[in-house]
Amino acid sequence: MKYWLIILVCLLMSVGRVTAQDVLIVADEIPAMEVLAKGMQQQEGLTSKIVTQTDMPATLANFRAVIVYIHKDLDSIPERAFIRYAQNGGKLLCLHHSISSAKRKNKEWFSFLGIDLPKKDVSEGGYKYVGDVDMAVVNLAPKHFITSHKITYASTIAYTREGSQKEGQFPGFVLQKTEGFLNHQLLGSRTILLGFKFTDTAGKVWMQDRSAWCIPVGKGWLFYSQPGHAISDFENLIYTQLIANAILYKP
Template identity: 65%
Template sequence: MFKVIKFGLLLIFFWNVEVKAQDILIVADEIPAMEVLVKAFKNAEQLESKIITQKEMPASMTDYKAVIVYIHKELFAEAEEKFINYTKNGGRLICLHHTISTFKKSNKDWFSFLGVELPKKDVKEGGYKYVGDINMEVVNLAPKHFITTNKIKYPAKIAYKREGETKEKRLSGFELQNTEAYLNQHNLSPRTILMGLRIKDKSGNIWMQDRAAWYMPVEKGWLFYSQPGHAITDFENPTYVQIIINAIIY
């Protein structure tokens, strides 16, 4: 009888560990957009997730299948260290939108961890700039990759010229309306480019950059970044949500 009870307790223990390992932790300072994402995760793939602030972060996040960062303003030094350690020790970090922005320039290790810089010069000379209240066309630059294809049917063909190329092609993609884009986020280290962006700024200039989404290994872990996500409506777009889901389950 004792052996049966012991075996049953072990089953319950391992079942709880397995379920917890599937959880997604979202660390955010703008909650409504992430509430939309939580519902989308549940509806699309039965993924369980919870939202916390930086002040509520646990000492360890190793039990989580993925950790999403959606922090607009200050990134606390303690949270920065936890995100970095989680990733380097085998975690899957999903960074969205303003995870790469000027608010993070004061952090000691964040940009070196991400392998990016935001050049301080005129935008036409390659300097960083954010452009708000625009429509963003997002194009698939990795048409054979799981993240950009699994359960996705792109609604549009978009005229797009890749960086370093001379001719436009019509690539599969989708559009996000009344959102925000970041120009000239400069990647300093190798990574797999997944998506590009095409926008028209307030002066009528067309910008096309191969920097809308990418991923790269970081020691034992894995880091994914996607630039869209300024507006709540971005997370109501089923194509964009599926891309984030694919990054989690890939």
């Protein structure tokens, strides 16, 4: 009897460890997340569960990480659940349009993220999205685990960091026919990981150190990455590895 009790306890502990390893993806555009989930499993053995925000589990605490990929409205109940999960020690990953104009009306989201989307002309620092661009993503933190673990960059990109007058050569990769966000205003300090470079329809070249970043929040941790408009973004093995690395990373 004692032997079987020990076996049962071991099995329950094993199940608990597997659940803690799982990634919950909350999305309203499912095909792109299916590609991401498949890539993360193939590259790092990470298993994922994809749900809409109306089908979220009662608690997020059992998940190793939660990914948010919501294009349209973010409902207030999931909004508070994501914030509570991160502040209580969870690892929250927000992708692409998790920061977008549709979230301006949320009461807590932008203050939690430490972000603002200024309402003025883009030439004056206002927020704007630009579609159908070929976007170079550059590594601005070459020694960081997220940007380096199991990654060999495909290109070298000529890039000038914000606040600098000197052009440098940075490792990176290119995502084709995607969407870029301009002038995310970052409120407060954080670790900048990636920058972006693209040419808009008027021929202006934009370079901003705002493509990906991370920051501690409460007892937990928050990661944001701006690429992800097109399914093909998640077919890029480098980009999938970056997201997997954010899950594996131990702050």
